[in-house]
Amino acid sequence: MGDVSIRPAEQADLAVLAEVFGDQGFFEDRFTRQAKGLGVLFAAWCSARPVGAVYLWLEDAEEPPIRGHLPGVPLLTHLEVAPDARNRGIGAALVHAAEDYLAGHGHALGALAVRTDNTRAARLYSRLGYRDWGHGTVVCYAERVSPDGRTISEAERCHVLVKGLPDDSPAPLASRTCGER
Numbered sequence: 001m002g003d004v005s006i007r008p009a010e011q012a013d014l015a016v017l018a019e020v021f022g023d024q025g026f027f028e029d030r031f032t033r034q035a036k037g038l039g040v041l042f043a044a045w046c047s048a049r050p051v052g053a054v055y056l057w058l059e060d061a062e063e064p065p066i067r068g069h070l071p072g073v074p075l076l077t078h079l080e081v082a083p084d085a086r087n088r089g090i091g092a093a094l095v096h097a098a099e100d101y102l103a104g105h106g107h108a109l110g111a112l113a114v115r116t117d118n119t120r121a122a123r124l125y126s127r128l129g130y131r132d133w134g135h136g137t138v139v140c141y142a143e144r145v146s147p148d149g150r151t152i153s154e155a156e157r158c159h160v161l162v163k164g165l166p167d168d169s170p171a172p173l174a175s176r177t178c179g180e181r
Contacts, residue, residue, distance in 0.1 A: 046178035
């Protein structure tokens with residue numbers, strides 16, 4: 001079927017990312033931030049089709065508790081893998097790509113927030129070496145677009161997880177193909 005590759009997304013990828021994952025406004029915002037050096041949107045590709053994405057937030061955290069306890073620590077946000085491409089190591093490979101970028105740019109620590117009810121993602125992050133930050137849960141805000149086109153901000157209770165970088169574990173996608181499970 002073909003190999004999976006991961007690279008920073010480009011503005012020309014906007015339409016296909018929005019088509020596969022929805023929420024064009026999210027991707028437009030992330031490309032604007034990326035153009036200003038405020039983050040990096042990584043996308044996993046199978047041929048010409050995106051099968052996953054993660055945004056590396058390089059700005060100060062929006063949530064005051066995270067900003068206060070982890071000043072200047074980049075955040076991995078909005079990890080998503082297409083439903084038909086899940087359980088193939090793509091999410092882990094996206095996380096590793098973001099971590100490699102951080103380590104290569106001199107960051108010693110990475111962090112992320114995961115909803116308290118998202119146990120599947122929490123298990124993945126635990127397997128990848130992320131640990132609870134030790135300061136309790138945090139209210140994070142997720143934006144979604146309603147059917148009438150309005151952007152709605154919704155509060156979510158999240159666990160904050162951190163990981164020291166660089167990590168010596170190998171990237172799991174080195175020999176994966178699009179059809180491999």
